[in-house]
Amino acid sequence: MTQWLSRVQTPAYVADIEALKQNLAVAAHIKHETGCRILLATKSFAMFELFPLFAQGLDGTTASGLYEARLAHEHFHGEIHAYSPAYSDQEIRDLLPFCNHLYFNSLSQLERYGPLCRAAHGERSQLGLRVNPQLSLVKNNPDLYDPSAPGSRFGVFKESLTPEVLATVDALHVHNLCENMAEDSVRLIHHLMNVMPDALEAVETVNLGGGHYFTHPDYEVMALIEAINMLQARFNVNTILEPGGALTFNGGYLVASVLDIVDDRAVPIAILDVSPTCHMPDVLEMPYRPEVVGDSPQGRHRYVLAGKTCLSGDVVGTYAFDAPLQVGGKVVIKDMLQYTIVKTTTFNGMPLPDLGVLEEDGTYRVVHSFGYEDFKHRLSKMPMPLLTESTLQEFQTALHWPPFG
Known part of the structure; x- marks a missing residue:
């Protein structure tokens, strides 16, 4: 996983073609037998x-x-x-x-x-x-x-x-x-x-x-x-x-980076550049605790993995790793294709993750990246022109508002 992971710019959903083909093989078996x-x-x-x-x-x-x-x-x-x-x-x-x-x-x-x-x-x-x-x-x-x-x-x-x-x-x-x-x-x-x-x-x-x-x-x-x-x-x-x-099921990942670690808590909090409420809402709605690569019951280094929105409950869960997390390091969350990409939001202005594909030969390619325009155009078409002092006075007069100030 290390080779392709180093090429992923986060945040990113990564579809695993090999895993998806295994799922499709099960479907093909059911079709063949029935x-x-x-x-x-x-x-x-x-x-x-x-x-x-x-x-x-x-x-x-x-x-x-x-x-x-x-x-x-x-x-x-x-x-x-x-x-x-x-x-x-x-x-x-x-x-x-x-x-x-x-x-x-x-x-x-x-x-x-x-x-x-x-x-x-x-x-x-x-x-x-x-x-x-x-x-x-x-x-x-x-x-x-x-x-x-x-x-x-x-x-x-x-x-x-x-x-x-x-x-x-x-x-x-x-x-x-x-x-x-x-x-x-x-x-x-x-x-x-x-x-x-x-x-x-x-x-x-x-x-x-x-x-x-x-x-x-x-x-x-x-x-x-x-x-x-x-x-x-x-x-x-x-x-x-x-x-x-x-x-x-288990057909892909959500890859995140650690932006900061709040280490003055009983369990340190690793703040990621992904958000449950924006990018994996079923974690909060279902709710459930997704699997994370490297998490182990025997792990000596425990962290709360959390999103970067203002929502207090924007938390993935508590995980334990063999090695300490580092700011700038990556976290790979499993089973992140179903009901994720279709339900993403830009709450708090959170960027939408890239859509990427992990091919069977281990190569990684980005299908689509999102930017500010994707955020902007979901909210409005064109802003109202800024009001000049004269037009503001006309506006106040028309609505019978008292002067400001």
Whole structure:
């Protein structure tokens, strides 16, 4: 790691091509053993420089809105699926020219926009309806991440799947997991077969959504394969998976530099040129403690790794290293592709990290760098002209304000 790391200007996200290919190999194995289709969920990862790599092993993408779908149309060239809790009239009009796989969250949206899709794409149109299976399986912060939590806005209940409704759709969409292991994937599939067999028999396709963490070392891939094959054989349906995190799990890094060390605390604080709230928000939202290269339970030198924003809780966590950190030295945070690049902010004027690629031969290249203009143009277009003394007096008079001073 030392050779390529020395060439990285921080902060930088680094996509590891070798690791990503290993993840794609797992997806290819699932596809081969089941015949299912697998889509990249661009809400998790949308670094389109790497879309050609993902397109080699996947069937397309699934978008959460117009911009993600358009990006896939321009750079992925596979199937484009889209789901949103609600579409606007304009969004549907803009989606239809290049997206014929549309999933709706409610009966009212299906009734409103389904006919437009049928008219635009004819026999090529594929309409789906999201179903809430009312099966809570998400364990990490379920109030934030569980699609089946009480009061969830996602999907219709099985009671709404009348023969009349099912006659208008081609697919059922069930996205109900978040970083779940195989036992939960299997439980979800068996639950669907048990509670809504009539609905499964009425459609051509079942989209099992994402959250199947099939590249995690603890995930039993064969259990998923067997469950998918059982579902397909029993109900004669096609199946789709929409992973995001699974395809980029441990697929890259966020490389930071140590800017300062506050050493008059019980545990010294290393302030980095990256920020959890800006560059890895799930560390605070999920929350979780990411792995860091060199961290060891036996490490004699402990540090709190912290960001440089004004947010008091902008902290990565406490880590221990065999050697002391040095100002100017680098820190490599693992598993920093999923839900990072797509969620970055420039809060406090923090620079956006470079986007880089680590090739299989160990070479490193920068895909894109960001600067002040990227920060500026998210905030406004053109500033108001500075007020002269005369125009300021005119302005005060027009608003009936008393003079300043």
